[in-house]
Amino acid sequence: MKRKINKKIVIEVNNLRKSFNGNIVLKDINFKLFEGESLAIIGASGSGKSVLLKNIIGLLTPDNGSIEINKTNIVNLPRVQKENLLQDLGITFQHGALFDSLKNWENIVFKVKNREKLSNKNAEILALSIIKNLGLEPKILNLYPSEISGGMQKRIAIARAICGNPKILLFDEPTSGLDPVTGSLIDKLIITAVKTVGGSAITITHDMSSVCRIADKVILIDNQTIGWSGTPKQMLKSKNSKIQEFIKSTNPNLFK
Amino acid sequence: MFKYVFNFMGSIGRKCLNFISLLGHFFLFFTQTLSWIFRPPWYFKRIFSQILDIGYFSLPVVGLTTFFSGMVLALQTYNGFTDFNNETTVARVVLTSITRELGPVLTGLMVAGRIGAKMAAEIATMRVTEQIDALGTLGTRPMQYLIAPKVIAAVICIPFLVMIGNTIGILGGYVIAIYKLDFNPNIYLYATVDYLQWIDIIQGLVKAAIFGLIISMVSCYFGYYASKGAEGVGYATTASVVISSIMILTSTYIITALFFG
Numbered sequence: 121m122k123r124k125i126n127k128k129i130v131i132e133v134n135n136l137r138k139s140f141n142g143n144i145v146l147k148d149i150n151f152k153l154f155e156g157e158s159l160a161i162i163g164a165s166g167s168g169k170s171v172l173l174k175n176i177i178g179l180l181t182p183d184n185g186s187i188e189i190n191k192t193n194i195v196n197l198p199r200v201q202k203e204n205l206l207q208d209l210g211i212t213f214q215h216g217a218l219f220d221s222l223k224n225w226e227n228i229v230f231k232v233k234n235r236e237k238l239s240n241k242n243a244e245i246l247a248l249s250i251i252k253n254l255g256l257e258p259k260i261l262n263l264y265p266s267e268i269s270g271g272m273q274k275r276i277a278i279a280r281a282i283c284g285n286p287k288i289l290l291f292d293e294p295t296s297g298l299d300p301v302t303g304s305l306i307d308k309l310i311i312t313a314v315k316t317v318g319g320s321a322i323t324i325t326h327d328m329s330s331v332c333r334i335a336d337k338v339i340l341i342d343n344q345t346i347g348w349s350g351t352p353k354q355m356l357k358s359k360n361s362k363i364q365e366f367i368k369s370t371n372p373n374l375f376k
Numbered sequence: 377m378f379k380y381v382f383n384f385m386g387s388i389g390r391k392c393l394n395f396i397s398l399l400g401h402f403f404l405f406f407t408q409t410l411s412w413i414f415r416p417p418w419y420f421k422r423i424f425s426q427i428l429d430i431g432y433f434s435l436p437v438v439g440l441t442t443f444f445s446g447m448v449l450a451l452q453t454y455n456g457f458t459d460f461n462n463e464t465t466v467a468r469v470v471l472t473s474i475t476r477e478l479g480p481v482l483t484g485l486m487v488a489g490r491i492g493a494k495m496a497a498e499i500a501t502m503r504v505t506e507q508i509d510a511l512g513t514l515g516t517r518p519m520q521y522l523i524a525p526k527v528i529a530a531v532i533c534i535p536f537l538v539m540i541g542n543t544i545g546i547l548g549g550y551v552i553a554i555y556k557l558d559f560n561p562n563i564y565l566y567a568t569v570d571y572l573q574w575i576d577i578i579q580g581l582v583k584a585a586i587f588g589l590i591i592s593m594v595s596c597y598f599g600y601y602a603s604k605g606a607e608g609v610g611y612a613t614t615a616s617v618v619i620s621s622i623m624i625l626t627s628t629y630i631i632t633a634l635f636f637g
Contacts, residue, residue: 179509207515217510220501231514280514 128155129191130288130320131176136185138171145171148345149185153288158314158321160331160352162366163341169324170214172341173292176322177211178202189288207235210286214293214324216277218265224276225261232284250279253312255305271298278306282313289313289321295330307333328367331355340366405597409527412520419525426529430491434537437486442541445478446470446548454557466559467567470549475576476636479542481628484587487534488620492595495526496616499599500609508600523600527592534588535581542580579635586631587624594620 129152136149145168153159163169174180176187178194186193189205197205218227225247226233233243248258254275265273278294291310295303307330314321325331331338332352340348340362348360355363453469499522502508511518546568553559595616602612 174509177513179512203515203517206513209513211510211513213506213510215506217506219507219510220505230516235515 129153130155130189131322132186132188132191133172133176134186134188136172136175136187137183138168138175138180139183144344146175146182146341146344149341151339151346151349153320153322155320156314157336158310158323158334160335160338161322161324161341162326162328162331162338163347164362165326167341168344169341170292173211173290173322173324177209177290178206208287209290210281210284210288211290212274212277212281212292212294214296216265216270216273218273218277218280220265223262223264224268227265227276228261228279228283230280235284246283247279250283251275253309254279255302271302274298275302275306278309282309285319287319289319291321291323291325293324293326295325295327303327303330304333310334326366401601402593402597405600406593409519409523409593409596412517413524413528415520417520419521422521422525423528426525427533429494430487430526430529431533431536434487434490434533435540437490438483438537438541439544441482441486442474442479442545443548445482446474446545446550447552449473449478449545450549450552451556454553464563464567464571466549466553466557467564468571470553471546471568471571472576474545474549475542475572475580476632477628479545480538480580480583480587481624483534483538483541483584484591484624484628485621487530487537487587488591488595488617488624491530492591492616492620493613495592495595496599496602496612497609499523499596500602500612503600503602504605504608518600523592523596526596527589530588530592531585532588534591535584538580538584539577542577575635579631582635583628583631586627590623590627591620594623 131153133149133151136146137144138146149172151159161169161172171180175182176189182195186195188194190208192201192205194202194205218224219230222230225244228247228250229238229243232238232246238246244261247261251258251261256272256275256279260268260272260276265276268276274294274297278291281289281291289310294310295306298306310321310323311334313319321334323330323334332355335352338348338350338352338355339346340360342348342362348355348358348363350358356367358364449470450466453466457465457469499508502511502522508518508522511521550561550564550568553564554561598612598616598619602608604611
């Protein structure tokens with residue numbers, strides 16, 4: 121994917137280290153995300169990808185290192201300042217994390233409605249305009265998350281993340297559990313979101329076809345640290361055994 | 377031999393430390409929640425829906441419990457005080473027991489079972505499905521949005537529930553006294569009103585408000601820090617009901633001792 125990438129750093133992670141009860145999950149994690157750049161993070165299940173994401177959004181505090189969002193280190197930042205910084209982020213969680221007690225449209229506009237004090241009518245219109253691009257039917261807006269399929273829930277979660285055009289998008293396995301057509305639709309949406317909003321994205325995924333479609337840069341988390349990094353093209357030619365294993369197991373045709 | 381003794385002592389020590397740590401953790405949660413209650417924004421719609429849930433929908437359970445308790449009390453008092461039974465004795469015992477103890481305690485226990493369990497299960501499910509994490513990333517503070525409305529609603533509603541429960545309980549006693557024990561209704565009612573004291577009502581309401589605080593805080597605490605998926609939700613629910621009930625029964629003694637000690 122060829123896009124213009126600015127040299128402005130939006131996220132910078134330096135020497136990040138995170139452990140749980142003495143078990144090191146991540147160590148020596150260093151990377152930069154530039155404005156307009158789409159970064160894909162790959163790695164085996166349990167390698168700490170989601171933990172890395174949770175550190176970036178402030179849900180976990182690293183043992184060591186710094187995480188700078190727009191040049192401000194969020195580690196140990198006072199709550200109000202951290203909240204202000206996180207306003208620029210749109211996040212989807214691995215399992216959607218939609219609010220069961222709210223209807224789908226309320227889920228989508230949750231952040232924007234509270235922030236901009238939108239009326240219910242305007243909020244519903246906003247939700248409708250967002251789901252049009254996600255291949256969802258308007259009638260599901262008035263249903264609850266439990267009343268729609270897992271794939272639809274995933275797309276509602278993505279709609280919630282992109283609602284309000286945040287500058288930085290973070291997706292935790294956005295296409296897992298989706299059919300290839302919808303997966304491809306989500307990929308296009310990520311590309312559009314990054315392109316149109318001029319934003320940046322970090323996507324955790326196991327889908328190597330998706331990586332090739334959406335990413336400008338790829339990071340492999342292996343053995344608690346960054347085992348490999350490069351562009352998708354470099355990835356396809358890489359001799360790194362883990363990378364080859366990943367590609368062969370998910371989509372061998374990518375080699376051709 | 378010494379090894380077993382040390383291990384035994386060690387396990388007791390560890391349990392004590394865990395308990396103290398839990399108390400400290402709960403105290404922090406308690407003060408944080410209290411601080412969020414007094415800070416804007418206030419989610420009035422959520423507070424109202426909680427009031428409806430805790431107050432209005434608990435009425436049948438509370439009403440039934442206190443009604444039958446009043447009836448039983450009247451009957452047992454009559455049986456127990458056969459030598460000097462009369463309208464005034466039964467009326468007085470029913471009134472005092474209901475307003476001082478049975479009304480608030482039974483209401484508290486019923487609400488702990490009905491609402492406390494619900495609060496804990498709801499918040500715990502939100503925790504284990506990352507909904508609370510998502511709330512935080514959407515510019516909303518989970519404690520302010522989820523917990524503060526529940527605490528406010530519980531502290532407001534339970535005193536009202538107790539007042540209604542007291543009235544229904546006294547009515548239960550009246551029904552038995554008049555229709556089963558053939559007491560004179562005028563004398564019984566006069567005795568009930570005559571023995572009614574403000575201090576009894578006030579201490580009952582103070583207890584109710586404190587029970588509301590206990591039920592909501594304990595339930596939200598166990599829900600908020602739930603972990604380990606479905607098992608964690610189950611644990612949070614059970615723990616919230618058991619601990620709330622124990623704290624209700626403990627605190628009722630302390631409050632009674634402070635008022636009438």
